[in-house]
Amino acid sequence: EIVMTQSPATLSVSPGERATLSCRASQNVGSNLAWYQQKPGQAPRLLIYGASIRATAIPGRFSGSGSGTEFTLTINILQSEDFAVYYCQQYNSWPTFGQGTRLEIK
Amino acid sequence: EVQLVESGGSAVRPGGSLRLSCAASGFMFDDYGMSWVRQAPGKGLEWVSGINWNGGSTGYADSVKGRFTISRDNAKNSLYLQMNSLRAEDTALYYCARGYGSGSFYHFDYWGQGSLVTVSS
Numbered sequence: 001e002i003v004m005t006q007s008p009a010t011l012s013v014s015p016g017e018r019a020t021l022s023c024r025a026s027q028n029v030g031s032n033l034a035w036y037q038q039k040p041g042q043a044p045r046l047l048i049y050g051a052s053i054r055a056t057a058i059p060g061r062f063s064g065s066g067s068g069t070e071f072t073l074t075i076n077i078l079q080s081e082d083f084a085v086y087y088c089q090q091y092n093s094w095p096t097f098g099q100g101t102r103l104e105i106k
Numbered sequence: 107e108v109q110l111v112e113s114g115g116s117a118v119r120p121g122g123s124l125r126l127s128c129a130a131s132g133f134m135f136d137d138y139g140m141s142w143v144r145q146a147p148g149k150g151l152e153w154v155s156g157i158n159w160n161g162g163s164t165g166y167a168d169s170v171k172g173r174f175t176i177s178r179d180n181a182k183n184s185l186y187l188q189m190n191s192l193r194a195e196d197t198a199l200y201y202c203a204r205g206y207g208s209g210s211f212y213h214f215d216y217w218g219q220g221s222l223v224t225v226s227s
Contacts, residue, residue: 091211
């Protein structure tokens with residue numbers, strides 16, 4: 001099983017600033033990495049797949065980068081609606097998720 | 107519009123069984139792999155099981171292997187999860203999710219709203 005580790009567990013950022021979230025895989029997953037956003041009481045929403053491809057209707061302030069074992073989700077000019085929990089997921093083999101990063105308002 | 111609607115969740119005693127269903131609409135169901143993903147109260151996401159487009163390939167998380175069985179009926183546009191020998195740690199909201207990708211494994215582009223399973227004596 002590929003273990004996904006996200007950091008930090010909680011990130012405090014002010015609206016209008018940039019947030020950088022990290023995800024590390026225990027083995028090489030190539031570019032088979034997705035990011036999801038989840039708000040309270042809602043199902044997860046796909047943000048990024050293929051490590052850097054924005055999903056349909058996802059704003060340009062969300063961007064993903066990385067390959068192999070190290071990945072980053074960057075959110076520029078944070079909006080109030082961006083404060084949520086974010087998960088990474090590898091799909092180089094049967095899927096596994098990271099434990100999540102909670103993005104909170106500073 | 108793509109829709110995934112789960113049903114079948116309820117409260118059950120440890121050792122009991124449940125069958126979850128997911129009704130899919132708005133897309134060609136037999137073109138996609140499907141998965142179940144669960145979320146325990148206040149916890150993160152855990153992939154539970156996946157199945158390819160024709161049911162010929164299935165996978166399970168170690169935590170449920172030998173107890174849960176995934177299946178699908180493409181004629182009925184439906185996905186199922188048979189859960190046996192349920193434990194307290196299986197308590198979670200179970201999501202049905204559509205797999206997207208050209209390879210054998212995939213990310214999830216559409217999710218249902220979940221079906222709650224509570225295992226308690």
